[in-house]
Amino acid sequence: MRSLPCDCLHQLVGNDIAVKPLAPGEFRRQGRMVVDFLANYYENIEKYPVLSQVEPGYLSKRLPSSAPQDEEPMEAILDDVRQHIVPGLTHWQSPNFFAYFQTNTSTAAILGEMLCAGFNVAGFNWVSSPAATELESLVMDWLGKMLELPTPFLFSGNGGGVIEGNTTEAIICTLTAARDRVLRRLGHNSIAKLVVYGSDQTHCSFQKAARVAGIDPQNFRALKTTRSTLFGLSPDTLRKAIRLDIDAGLIPLYLCTTVGTTSSAAVDPLAPLCEVANEFGMWVHVDAAYAGASCICPEYRKFINGFADSFSFNAHKWFLTPLDCCCLWVKDPNALVKSLSTAPEYLKNEATESKQVVDYADWQLSLSRRFRALKLWLVIRSYGVQNLRSHIRNHCRLAKLFEELVEEDCRFEVVFPRYFALVCFRMCPSVVAGMSNGHIVENGHGEAWKLNKVNRFNAQLLRNINASGQVFMSHTMVEGVYVIRFAVGATLVSERHVIMAWKVAQEHANSLLSMPASE
Amino acid sequence: MRSLPCDCLHQLVGNDIAVKPLAPGEFRRQGRMVVDFLANYYENIEKYPVLSQVEPGYLSKRLPSSAPQDEEPMEAILDDVRQHIVPGLTHWQSPNFFAYFQTNTSTAAILGEMLCAGFNVAGFNWVSSPAATELESLVMDWLGKMLELPTPFLFSGNGGGVIEGNTTEAIICTLTAARDRVLRRLGHNSIAKLVVYGSDQTHCSFQKAARVAGIDPQNFRALKTTRSTLFGLSPDTLRKAIRLDIDAGLIPLYLCTTVGTTSSAAVDPLAPLCEVANEFGMWVHVDAAYAGASCICPEYRKFINGFADSFSFNAHKWFLTPLDCCCLWVKDPNALVKSLSTAPEYLKNEATESKQVVDYADWQLSLSRRFRALKLWLVIRSYGVQNLRSHIRNHCRLAKLFEELVEEDCRFEVVFPRYFALVCFRMCPSVVAGMSNGHIVENGHGEAWKLNKVNRFNAQLLRNINASGQVFMSHTMVEGVYVIRFAVGATLVSERHVIMAWKVAQEHANSLLSMPASE
The missing domain is CATH 1.20.1340.10 (dopa decarboxylase, N-terminal domain)
Structure with a gap:
């Protein structure tokens, strides 16, 4: 015993x-x-x-x-x-974690989670715990003001914010609202004609959300982006695609724009894209899951100018708040409520009937909901706006440092311009292509063969770096080019970790370059 | 400063x-x-x-x-x-909370949430944190065995379990999988012909999930139940509805059965319903959100005999685990994966390609996910199967005690038979109907008038009880009858709280009965 x-x-x-x-x-x-x-x-x-x-x-x-x-x-x-x-x-909390995008945590947020689990209220409607609803509305207005969102996104401007679990949920909710707005007019049979638009850089969550919401997979447009627009979606490309769809008898419904794509932290040009979408009566969502947090700094705020119907960012990425905390603002909460409300007898209550309160279950997929506002409120109060800005700027500064280290080594290249704290780099093609038993290979192989060789080299380099256990980076592929992603964002990261990570990358590059080429 | x-x-x-x-x-x-x-x-x-x-x-x-x-x-x-x-x-954690269904918490689970927020790993795929995936699979098999689920629902039987955030999400995921299985065969245009079935007692989450998944609201069947089947869905009713829909050119898709409905904890007869549904190739889901936890006790296990494709229960209701923790098992995980997987380049990794691992992002809506298995594992280990059974039985015993107290007072009646720890009661119509300035009202008013009067009396009684702040109960309406719901389930509840709650109810009934009738 x-x-x-x-x-x-x-x-x-x-x-x-x-x-x-x-x-x-x-x-x-x-x-x-x-x-x-x-x-x-x-x-x-x-x-x-x-x-x-x-x-x-x-x-x-x-x-x-x-x-x-x-x-x-x-x-x-x-x-x-x-x-x-x-x-x-x-x-993920290691200061040597540089993969994907970070999901950083903090003392204040962990305390918030403790209180949330301790009180354990299921704040589906106002009466089930007024503080859970009202604190969420309050803190979403705080955050909306920190981001300088236009007033129509705040409760004070007849819009409002809600904490969803994640971006997929935020997109499903807004997409369902947009879809039903159209179907109420045209009848449910038109669902097969609805078309949604993003770019080939839009996060995979959008495709999943569209599929879940019953959009025909053939009506999902992942519009091509190119280096010429730094992988932002071109308004002309969007307009042409919409025109083609309308000509084919289809109905443009929803545009998902991105500020800070997952591959390269590219930014869609919101203002002109919104103009195009508005022309066709479409719902525009801004997915700033990663980069949204940076917009509390005036110098990054410009990236979210011009948005339209809804805006979301994940406080659980770069805002010292652990999973899950996706902040969504909408201009027309009523559109959400029309699609997502249910009013079973067992939830009827006077506060709801008075229409003086928000019932957040009608803004999200599930009925029950955690008191997530607590952690966000604790983070904002415990650190304050100025320190939160410093936190963002510090990571961007460290990313710049890494970028400079890469650029100092002429064997490497930074592949995309850097807006935030993500550096995309690789070993240069010229170095890898020349690596055949010490002899320069100039002819006899096409560009595709070379690119493939360069990609395989960089993939092997990343595998070796990660196998060391000393750091963790991840990768992506853009226009056929394999790049190593170095995302600075751990709460505990400091200069020495970034310098060490670069040394690890260099050492593994040295050993790989000194080995006989594998083919 | x-x-x-x-x-x-x-x-x-x-x-x-x-x-x-x-x-x-x-x-x-x-x-x-x-x-x-x-x-x-x-x-x-x-x-x-x-x-x-x-x-x-x-x-x-x-x-x-x-x-x-x-x-x-x-x-x-x-x-x-x-x-x-x-x-x-x-x-919600007050021992005097008897409303809705409880969401009870415990020391072990709060510690689990602390560790979850502290590690803060985003376990979307195996490699992003192997322990998060493997512990979840392990603990879902533990729990599956505790519930004596048939082997095909366990990983060891080629099925498997996953922790979703909530029942709506569990239904959206399984409904999407079922929907796409049919649409892959018939083409996406058939989406408008798909029909889903539940009863008029099924939780409102089902309707919301169906709406989100693009099922035509006209093709949502809330089949009528009656007192004769104790508000369980009759297999004959289901069969007739399916036949009518097929005759109308529609396609039966999905049946959501319930074990422990929200209004009265009614139980659908799973075995015969599954037989009917299987005949028509439909997906059957068992929503045991509330009552599922009780099925770890052999004496309650019988209620979940005969289920078919998927089964879910909310550990965040009656299993000492705070929000959110909805346990979902499926027989065919591949059906989920086919609908919900995405394979962007930035997530590609060798473990996934080896097909030796589970990537839970493909079993749920969102990409990122919290390490919820920790709290469930801590709860099961910290208390053990025997104490968890005692916890359930203790609540059922206290509900029985309350039921006996109600029955001892001939002015009240227990409205539905009790299976679990929910007692539905009201002030008897004979007492209320007789309350007109001390004179019996026998004629001059129809049954509807009487029912309305009785309902209003009971609604007022509940308002008064709750306004006292001493206890919190909730209500529902079944077949036009307003009943007060008394759900025993708080972690801290004991005999004295139940006895006190009954005294509060009696006192408020006394004052209300002694007042002149309001009309």
Whole structure:
């Protein structure tokens, strides 16, 4: 029999035995254990390989295949977290994490999550917890003002903001609203004629959202972008595509623009795109999932000029707030409510009937919702606008530093201009193409062969860098060119981590270049 | 200038000032503050009015309308939580909360949320954090075995489980998979012919999910249930509806059955319904959002016999796990993946290509996902199967106690038979109908008038009970009958709370009965 912690245990209730899973004494004791666990984790985070080194199936070999019949002490469980879970983590909070886009966290936000789980209110409508609704509206107006969103996006301007779980959900909700606005007029059969537009750089969430919302996959337009517009969507391309669709009897519905694409942090030119879309009565959404956070700094604000119907950014990326926290503002909340409200008898209440309150369930997919506004409010108050701006600027400065390091080494090139804190780089074609047993290969092979060779070299370089466990970067492919993505954004990152990451990249490039070419 | 906590502050980085939002010392200090804050909250939770007493708009009068420019100390923020947020909460964790269905929490689960927010990994695919994926698969198999789900729902049987945010999401995902399975065969234009089925007791999430997935609102069947089947959906009714739709040239697609409806915790007869649906090649989903948790007890397991394609229950209702945690199992994960997968270049990796791993982003709507398996794993280990069963049985026992108290007072009636821990009761029509200035009203008014009077009386009774702040119950309407719902499920509830709640109900009934009738 194992030993058991003090007051969470047996209490006779009738003839039955019950655990006491919220006993305050045990809550205090175990809560402190986990606070210390996490503090130790942050103190030691640089010791772990950033990219987990485990093999598929590792965990089922280490943990039992069935649930325990009896209670186990938290000490034993935390030991298992330490021994079996931590080695299987890819450490997103490591200062050496430069992959994808970061999802950074902070003390204030973790405290917000603790309060959220502790109160555990299901704020689907106002009455189910007025503070959850009102704090969310308040903090979304705060944030809207920090971003200098036009007044029609704020509650004070008859629009409003809501915290969704993620961008896919934000797009599904707004797309459904836009879709139903048209279908109410034309009848449901027209659903097969609706067309949605993005660019070939738009995040894959948009395609998924469109598919879920019943848009014919053949009516999904991923319009081609080119280097000439720095991979932003050209308004002319959009207009031509719309015209073609209208000529074919289809109905242009929704445009998803992006500020800070996932591949290269490219920016669609919002103002002219909105003009085109407005001409055709389309709904325009601005997906600023990654780069939106930067727009609290006046110098980045220009990127979101000119948007139209809805705007979202993920506070869970670059705003010191852990998953999940996607901030969505709309000009016409009523469009959401018309599509997403349900009014079952079991939720009817006077506050809702008075129409003086917001019922956020009608702004999102699910009924129940977490009190996510708490963490966002704690982050903004605990750090303040000025420090949040410094946080963004510091990451951009570190990205610039990395960019300069790349540029100083003439074997490498920065592939795209940098707006924010993402650097896309690769080993130069001239260096790789020349790598055949020390002899320059000039002829006998076409451009495609060369590009393929260069891409494979850079892919191998990235694999070697990541296999070291010292840093974690990721990749993308744009116009057939394989690039390594270096995204600065971890809460704990500082200059020395960026310099070290560059040294790791150089060392692996050196070894790879000194090896005989593989073919 | 305000005073500032010790090590979260200014550090010179280049020429810039940066906060240190994850400094371990400050994390420890502030983390303990919040642990104590919550422990105190639980110690005092019975002192708060269960249903918040604030007026719409209360919070904007108390908090600034713009974000602070500078950092604020956590002490000040927590003071504001205490003074301005707590009064606006409806206290779902109060032992006097008996409304809706509970969403109960526990120490283990809150610790799980802390670890989740602390690690803050975005486990969209295996490689982005192997432990997040593998622990989720493992714990979903644990739970599947606890529920004695048939092997085809477990990973070991080529099915599998996933944690979604909520039931709406679970339904949207499975409905999209079912829809696309048909549309791949018949072409996208057939979307307007697809029909989905539930009962008039099915949760409103189903209607919303169907609308989102592009099902024509005219093709949504809420089939009538009656008292004769205890508000379970009759297989004959289903078959007739399907036949009518097929005769009209429509295509039966999806049946959403319910185990434990929101109004009265009614149970659809799964086995015969599945037989009918299977005959027509439909996808059958079992929504056991509330009652599913009880099926870990052998005596409740019978209610989920006979299910077909997918099964979900909300651990965030009755399983000591805070929002959000909807457990979904499917027999054919590949159907989900075909509809929901995206494979952008920036996510390509060897593990995915090896097909040896699960990439959960392909089983859900969003790309990013929280490490929710941690809290579920901590709950199951920290309490063990036996105590979790006791937790369920204890609530059912307390509901039975309440039911007996209602039955002992001949002025009241229990309106529906009770399967789980929900009691639906009301003041008897004979008592209310007789209440006209002390004289029996026998003639001159029809049944509808009487029913309306009885309903209004019970609605007033509930308003008075809830306005007391002592307890919080909710209501529903079934076949035109207004009933008060008393759902036992708070983690902290015990016998004395149930007895007190009944006394409150009786007292308010006494005062209401002693008042002159209002018309």
